[in-house]
Amino acid sequence: MIEHNNISNREIVLELKNLHKHFGKNNVLNGFNMQLFKGENLVIMGKSGSGKSVMIKCLVGLLEADSGTITVMHNDITKLDQEALDILRADIGFLFQGSALYDSMTVRENLEFPLRRHTKKFGEHIDTETLVVEALENVGLASAIDLMPSELSGGMKRRVALARTLILQPKIILYDEPTSGLDPITAKEIIILMQDIQKKYGTSSLIITHDVDCARAISDRMILLIDGIDYAVGTYTELSVSKDPKIKAFFKH
Amino acid sequence: MSALHSIKTQLKSFLTEIGELSLFTGRYFREAFKRPFEFKELLRQCYNMGNRSLLLVVITGFIIGLVLTLQTRPTLMEFGAVSWMPSMVSISIVREIGPIITALVCAGRIGSGIGAELGSMRVTEQIDAMEVSGTNPFKYLVVTRVLAVTLMLPLLVIIGDAIAIFGSFLVENIKGNVSFMLYFSQVFDALEFGDVIPATIKSFFFGLAIGIVGCFKGFYCEKGTEGVGKAANSAVVFTSLLLFIIDFIAVFVTDIFYDL
Numbered sequence: 202m203i204e205h206n207n208i209s210n211r212e213i214v215l216e217l218k219n220l221h222k223h224f225g226k227n228n229v230l231n232g233f234n235m236q237l238f239k240g241e242n243l244v245i246m247g248k249s250g251s252g253k254s255v256m257i258k259c260l261v262g263l264l265e266a267d268s269g270t271i272t273v274m275h276n277d278i279t280k281l282d283q284e285a286l287d288i289l290r291a292d293i294g295f296l297f298q299g300s301a302l303y304d305s306m307t308v309r310e311n312l313e314f315p316l317r318r319h320t321k322k323f324g325e326h327i328d329t330e331t332l333v334v335e336a337l338e339n340v341g342l343a344s345a346i347d348l349m350p351s352e353l354s355g356g357m358k359r360r361v362a363l364a365r366t367l368i369l370q371p372k373i374i375l376y377d378e379p380t381s382g383l384d385p386i387t388a389k390e391i392i393i394l395m396q397d398i399q400k401k402y403g404t405s406s407l408i409i410t411h412d413v414d415c416a417r418a419i420s421d422r423m424i425l426l427i428d429g430i431d432y433a434v435g436t437y438t439e440l441s442v443s444k445d446p447k448i449k450a451f452f453k454h
Numbered sequence: 455m456s457a458l459h460s461i462k463t464q465l466k467s468f469l470t471e472i473g474e475l476s477l478f479t480g481r482y483f484r485e486a487f488k489r490p491f492e493f494k495e496l497l498r499q500c501y502n503m504g505n506r507s508l509l510l511v512v513i514t515g516f517i518i519g520l521v522l523t524l525q526t527r528p529t530l531m532e533f534g535a536v537s538w539m540p541s542m543v544s545i546s547i548v549r550e551i552g553p554i555i556t557a558l559v560c561a562g563r564i565g566s567g568i569g570a571e572l573g574s575m576r577v578t579e580q581i582d583a584m585e586v587s588g589t590n591p592f593k594y595l596v597v598t599r600v601l602a603v604t605l606m607l608p609l610l611v612i613i614g615d616a617i618a619i620f621g622s623f624l625v626e627n628i629k630g631n632v633s634f635m636l637y638f639s640q641v642f643d644a645l646e647f648g649d650v651i652p653a654t655i656k657s658f659f660f661g662l663a664i665g666i667v668g669c670f671k672g673f674y675c676e677k678g679t680e681g682v683g684k685a686a687n688s689a690v691v692f693t694s695l696l697l698f699i700i701d702f703i704a705v706f707v708t709d710i711f712y713d714l
């Protein structure tokens with residue numbers, strides 16, 4: 202395994218240790234380890250069906266892991282009650298694989314939805330309208346505020362979903378295949394947007410993808426999820442020259 | 455041999471389903487009384503459900519009233535008992551036909567709608583998105599919908615009953631020249647609280663069954679687009695079966711009360 206040393210003394214915001222998860226006879230995760238440092242872009246690559254989404258859902262408590270420890274900003278999430286978990290989740294943005302916009306609500310209502318519960322985060326005098334408009338301007342879609350999700354293209358949906366993720370000003374953002382299902386040009390635009398957000402807010406990002414171009418453009422560090430474990434860790438340059446056939450398979454075009 | 459085996463496995467999965475459904479119902483009652491209450495969403499659901507099924511209930515009720523009267527008329531005439539028509543029709547509609555027909559229509563309309571809606575929200579991760587943004591999806595989606603159908607169904611049953619009796623009156627008016635006043639005074643003479651109250655209570659349970667099964671199927675929908683279709687379809691099939699079982703139990707219980 203390749204180790205990357207010069208960031209090892211930075212603060213860890215997310216950590217998975219020896220994570221196991223199975224569904225019936227299907228052992229999806231067999232002792233997966235991961236550390237996300239403050240301010241970095243960590244890319245996790247793996248084949249489709251390798252358990253990337255399962256891993257990221259365990260991280261925020263949407264799925265219950267069989268065993269292993271999950272530490273989010275110094276909290277063991279398995280030990281939190283619902284209230285504390287909800288408060289912690291307000292600091293974690295989650296961009297879902299298929300955007301997951303609420304079909305029955307307008308773009309505005311989609312963005313207001315996370316604010317229903319987390320008004321405390323902004324103090325007493327929260328101006329919902331300003332927050333919504335600001336979040337949409339961040340993704341260049343202020344004009345779509347009164348449209349329904351069904352009226353948006355795939356790329357626009359992804360942007361609105363990103364705006365909805367950003368509206369609570371999270372410290373960590375989890376991206377589940379942010380460019381999947383998009384054409385290369387739109388995918389590129391989303392990647393640029395992600396980089397802008399990272400610069401503007403200094404967020405730490407965990408990016409799940411099987412898109413090599415996306416990984417090269419955005420990653421500070423990468424982890425390859427193979428056979429349910431963290432098979433290899435390193436920078437894009439380090440991993441792309443590896444001789445291991447299982448690793449090479451990811452970088453072949 | 456294999457037919458017997460298939461019946462056995464079907465029965466087993468049916469019983470497992472009943473067990474899971476009971477747990478889901480238990481969770482519904484626990485969460486329904488916990489704060490915060492989602493009043494706005496509840497009102498929106500009530501309006502939607504009423505709006506979507508009213509016309510259907512009116513049309514089926516009207517046709518049932520017409521058909522029932524037209525079909526029984528010759529027999530009653532044979533015995534010279536046409537004057538019993540208002541009481542016979544109103545009692546059979548209020549006690550049995552109105553609630554069950556309305557509930558079946560709503561199982562098809564509302565139950566499958568809920569199954570498909572929640573199913574697609576599950577498959578496209580909208581339910582997960584709700585959960586990570588601090589809103590309890592069970593309260594926001596399930597409790598509001600189940601409560602809405604439970605409240606709306608008795609209302610729809612009353613409307614359906616009224617329309618069916620009106621349909622029956624039209625036939626009597628045209629064929630037998632019975633006046634509106636005469637017909638309806640006989641209807642109200644025939645109907646007792648003992649007919650209306652059990653039917654209304656039964657309707658609440660019908661509504662609960664439609665809401666719970668629809669939400670259960672949708673909330674635990676399998677991945678993929680065929681999962682959504684399956685959720686909607688099995689919501690209707692399972693609810694219809696459950697409606698008849700509830701009806702059977704209701705008749706039993708009411709019968710015991712009559713004997714007292």
Ligand SMILES: Nc1ncnc2c1ncn2[C@@H]1O[C@H](COP(=O)(O)OP(=O)(O)O)[C@@H](O)[C@H]1O
Pocket residue numbers: 224227229247248249250251252253254255256
């Ligand atoms: N809720 C679930 N129930 C059963 N199996 C599941 C569930 N979620 C995921 N799986 C299985 O776990 C494996 C990994 O899925 P996933 O994490 O979605 O893959 P990906 O790496 O493409 O995101 C797949 O084989 C999938 O069938």
Ligand SMILES: [Mg+2]
Pocket residue numbers: 253254255298377378
């Ligand atoms: Mg996935």
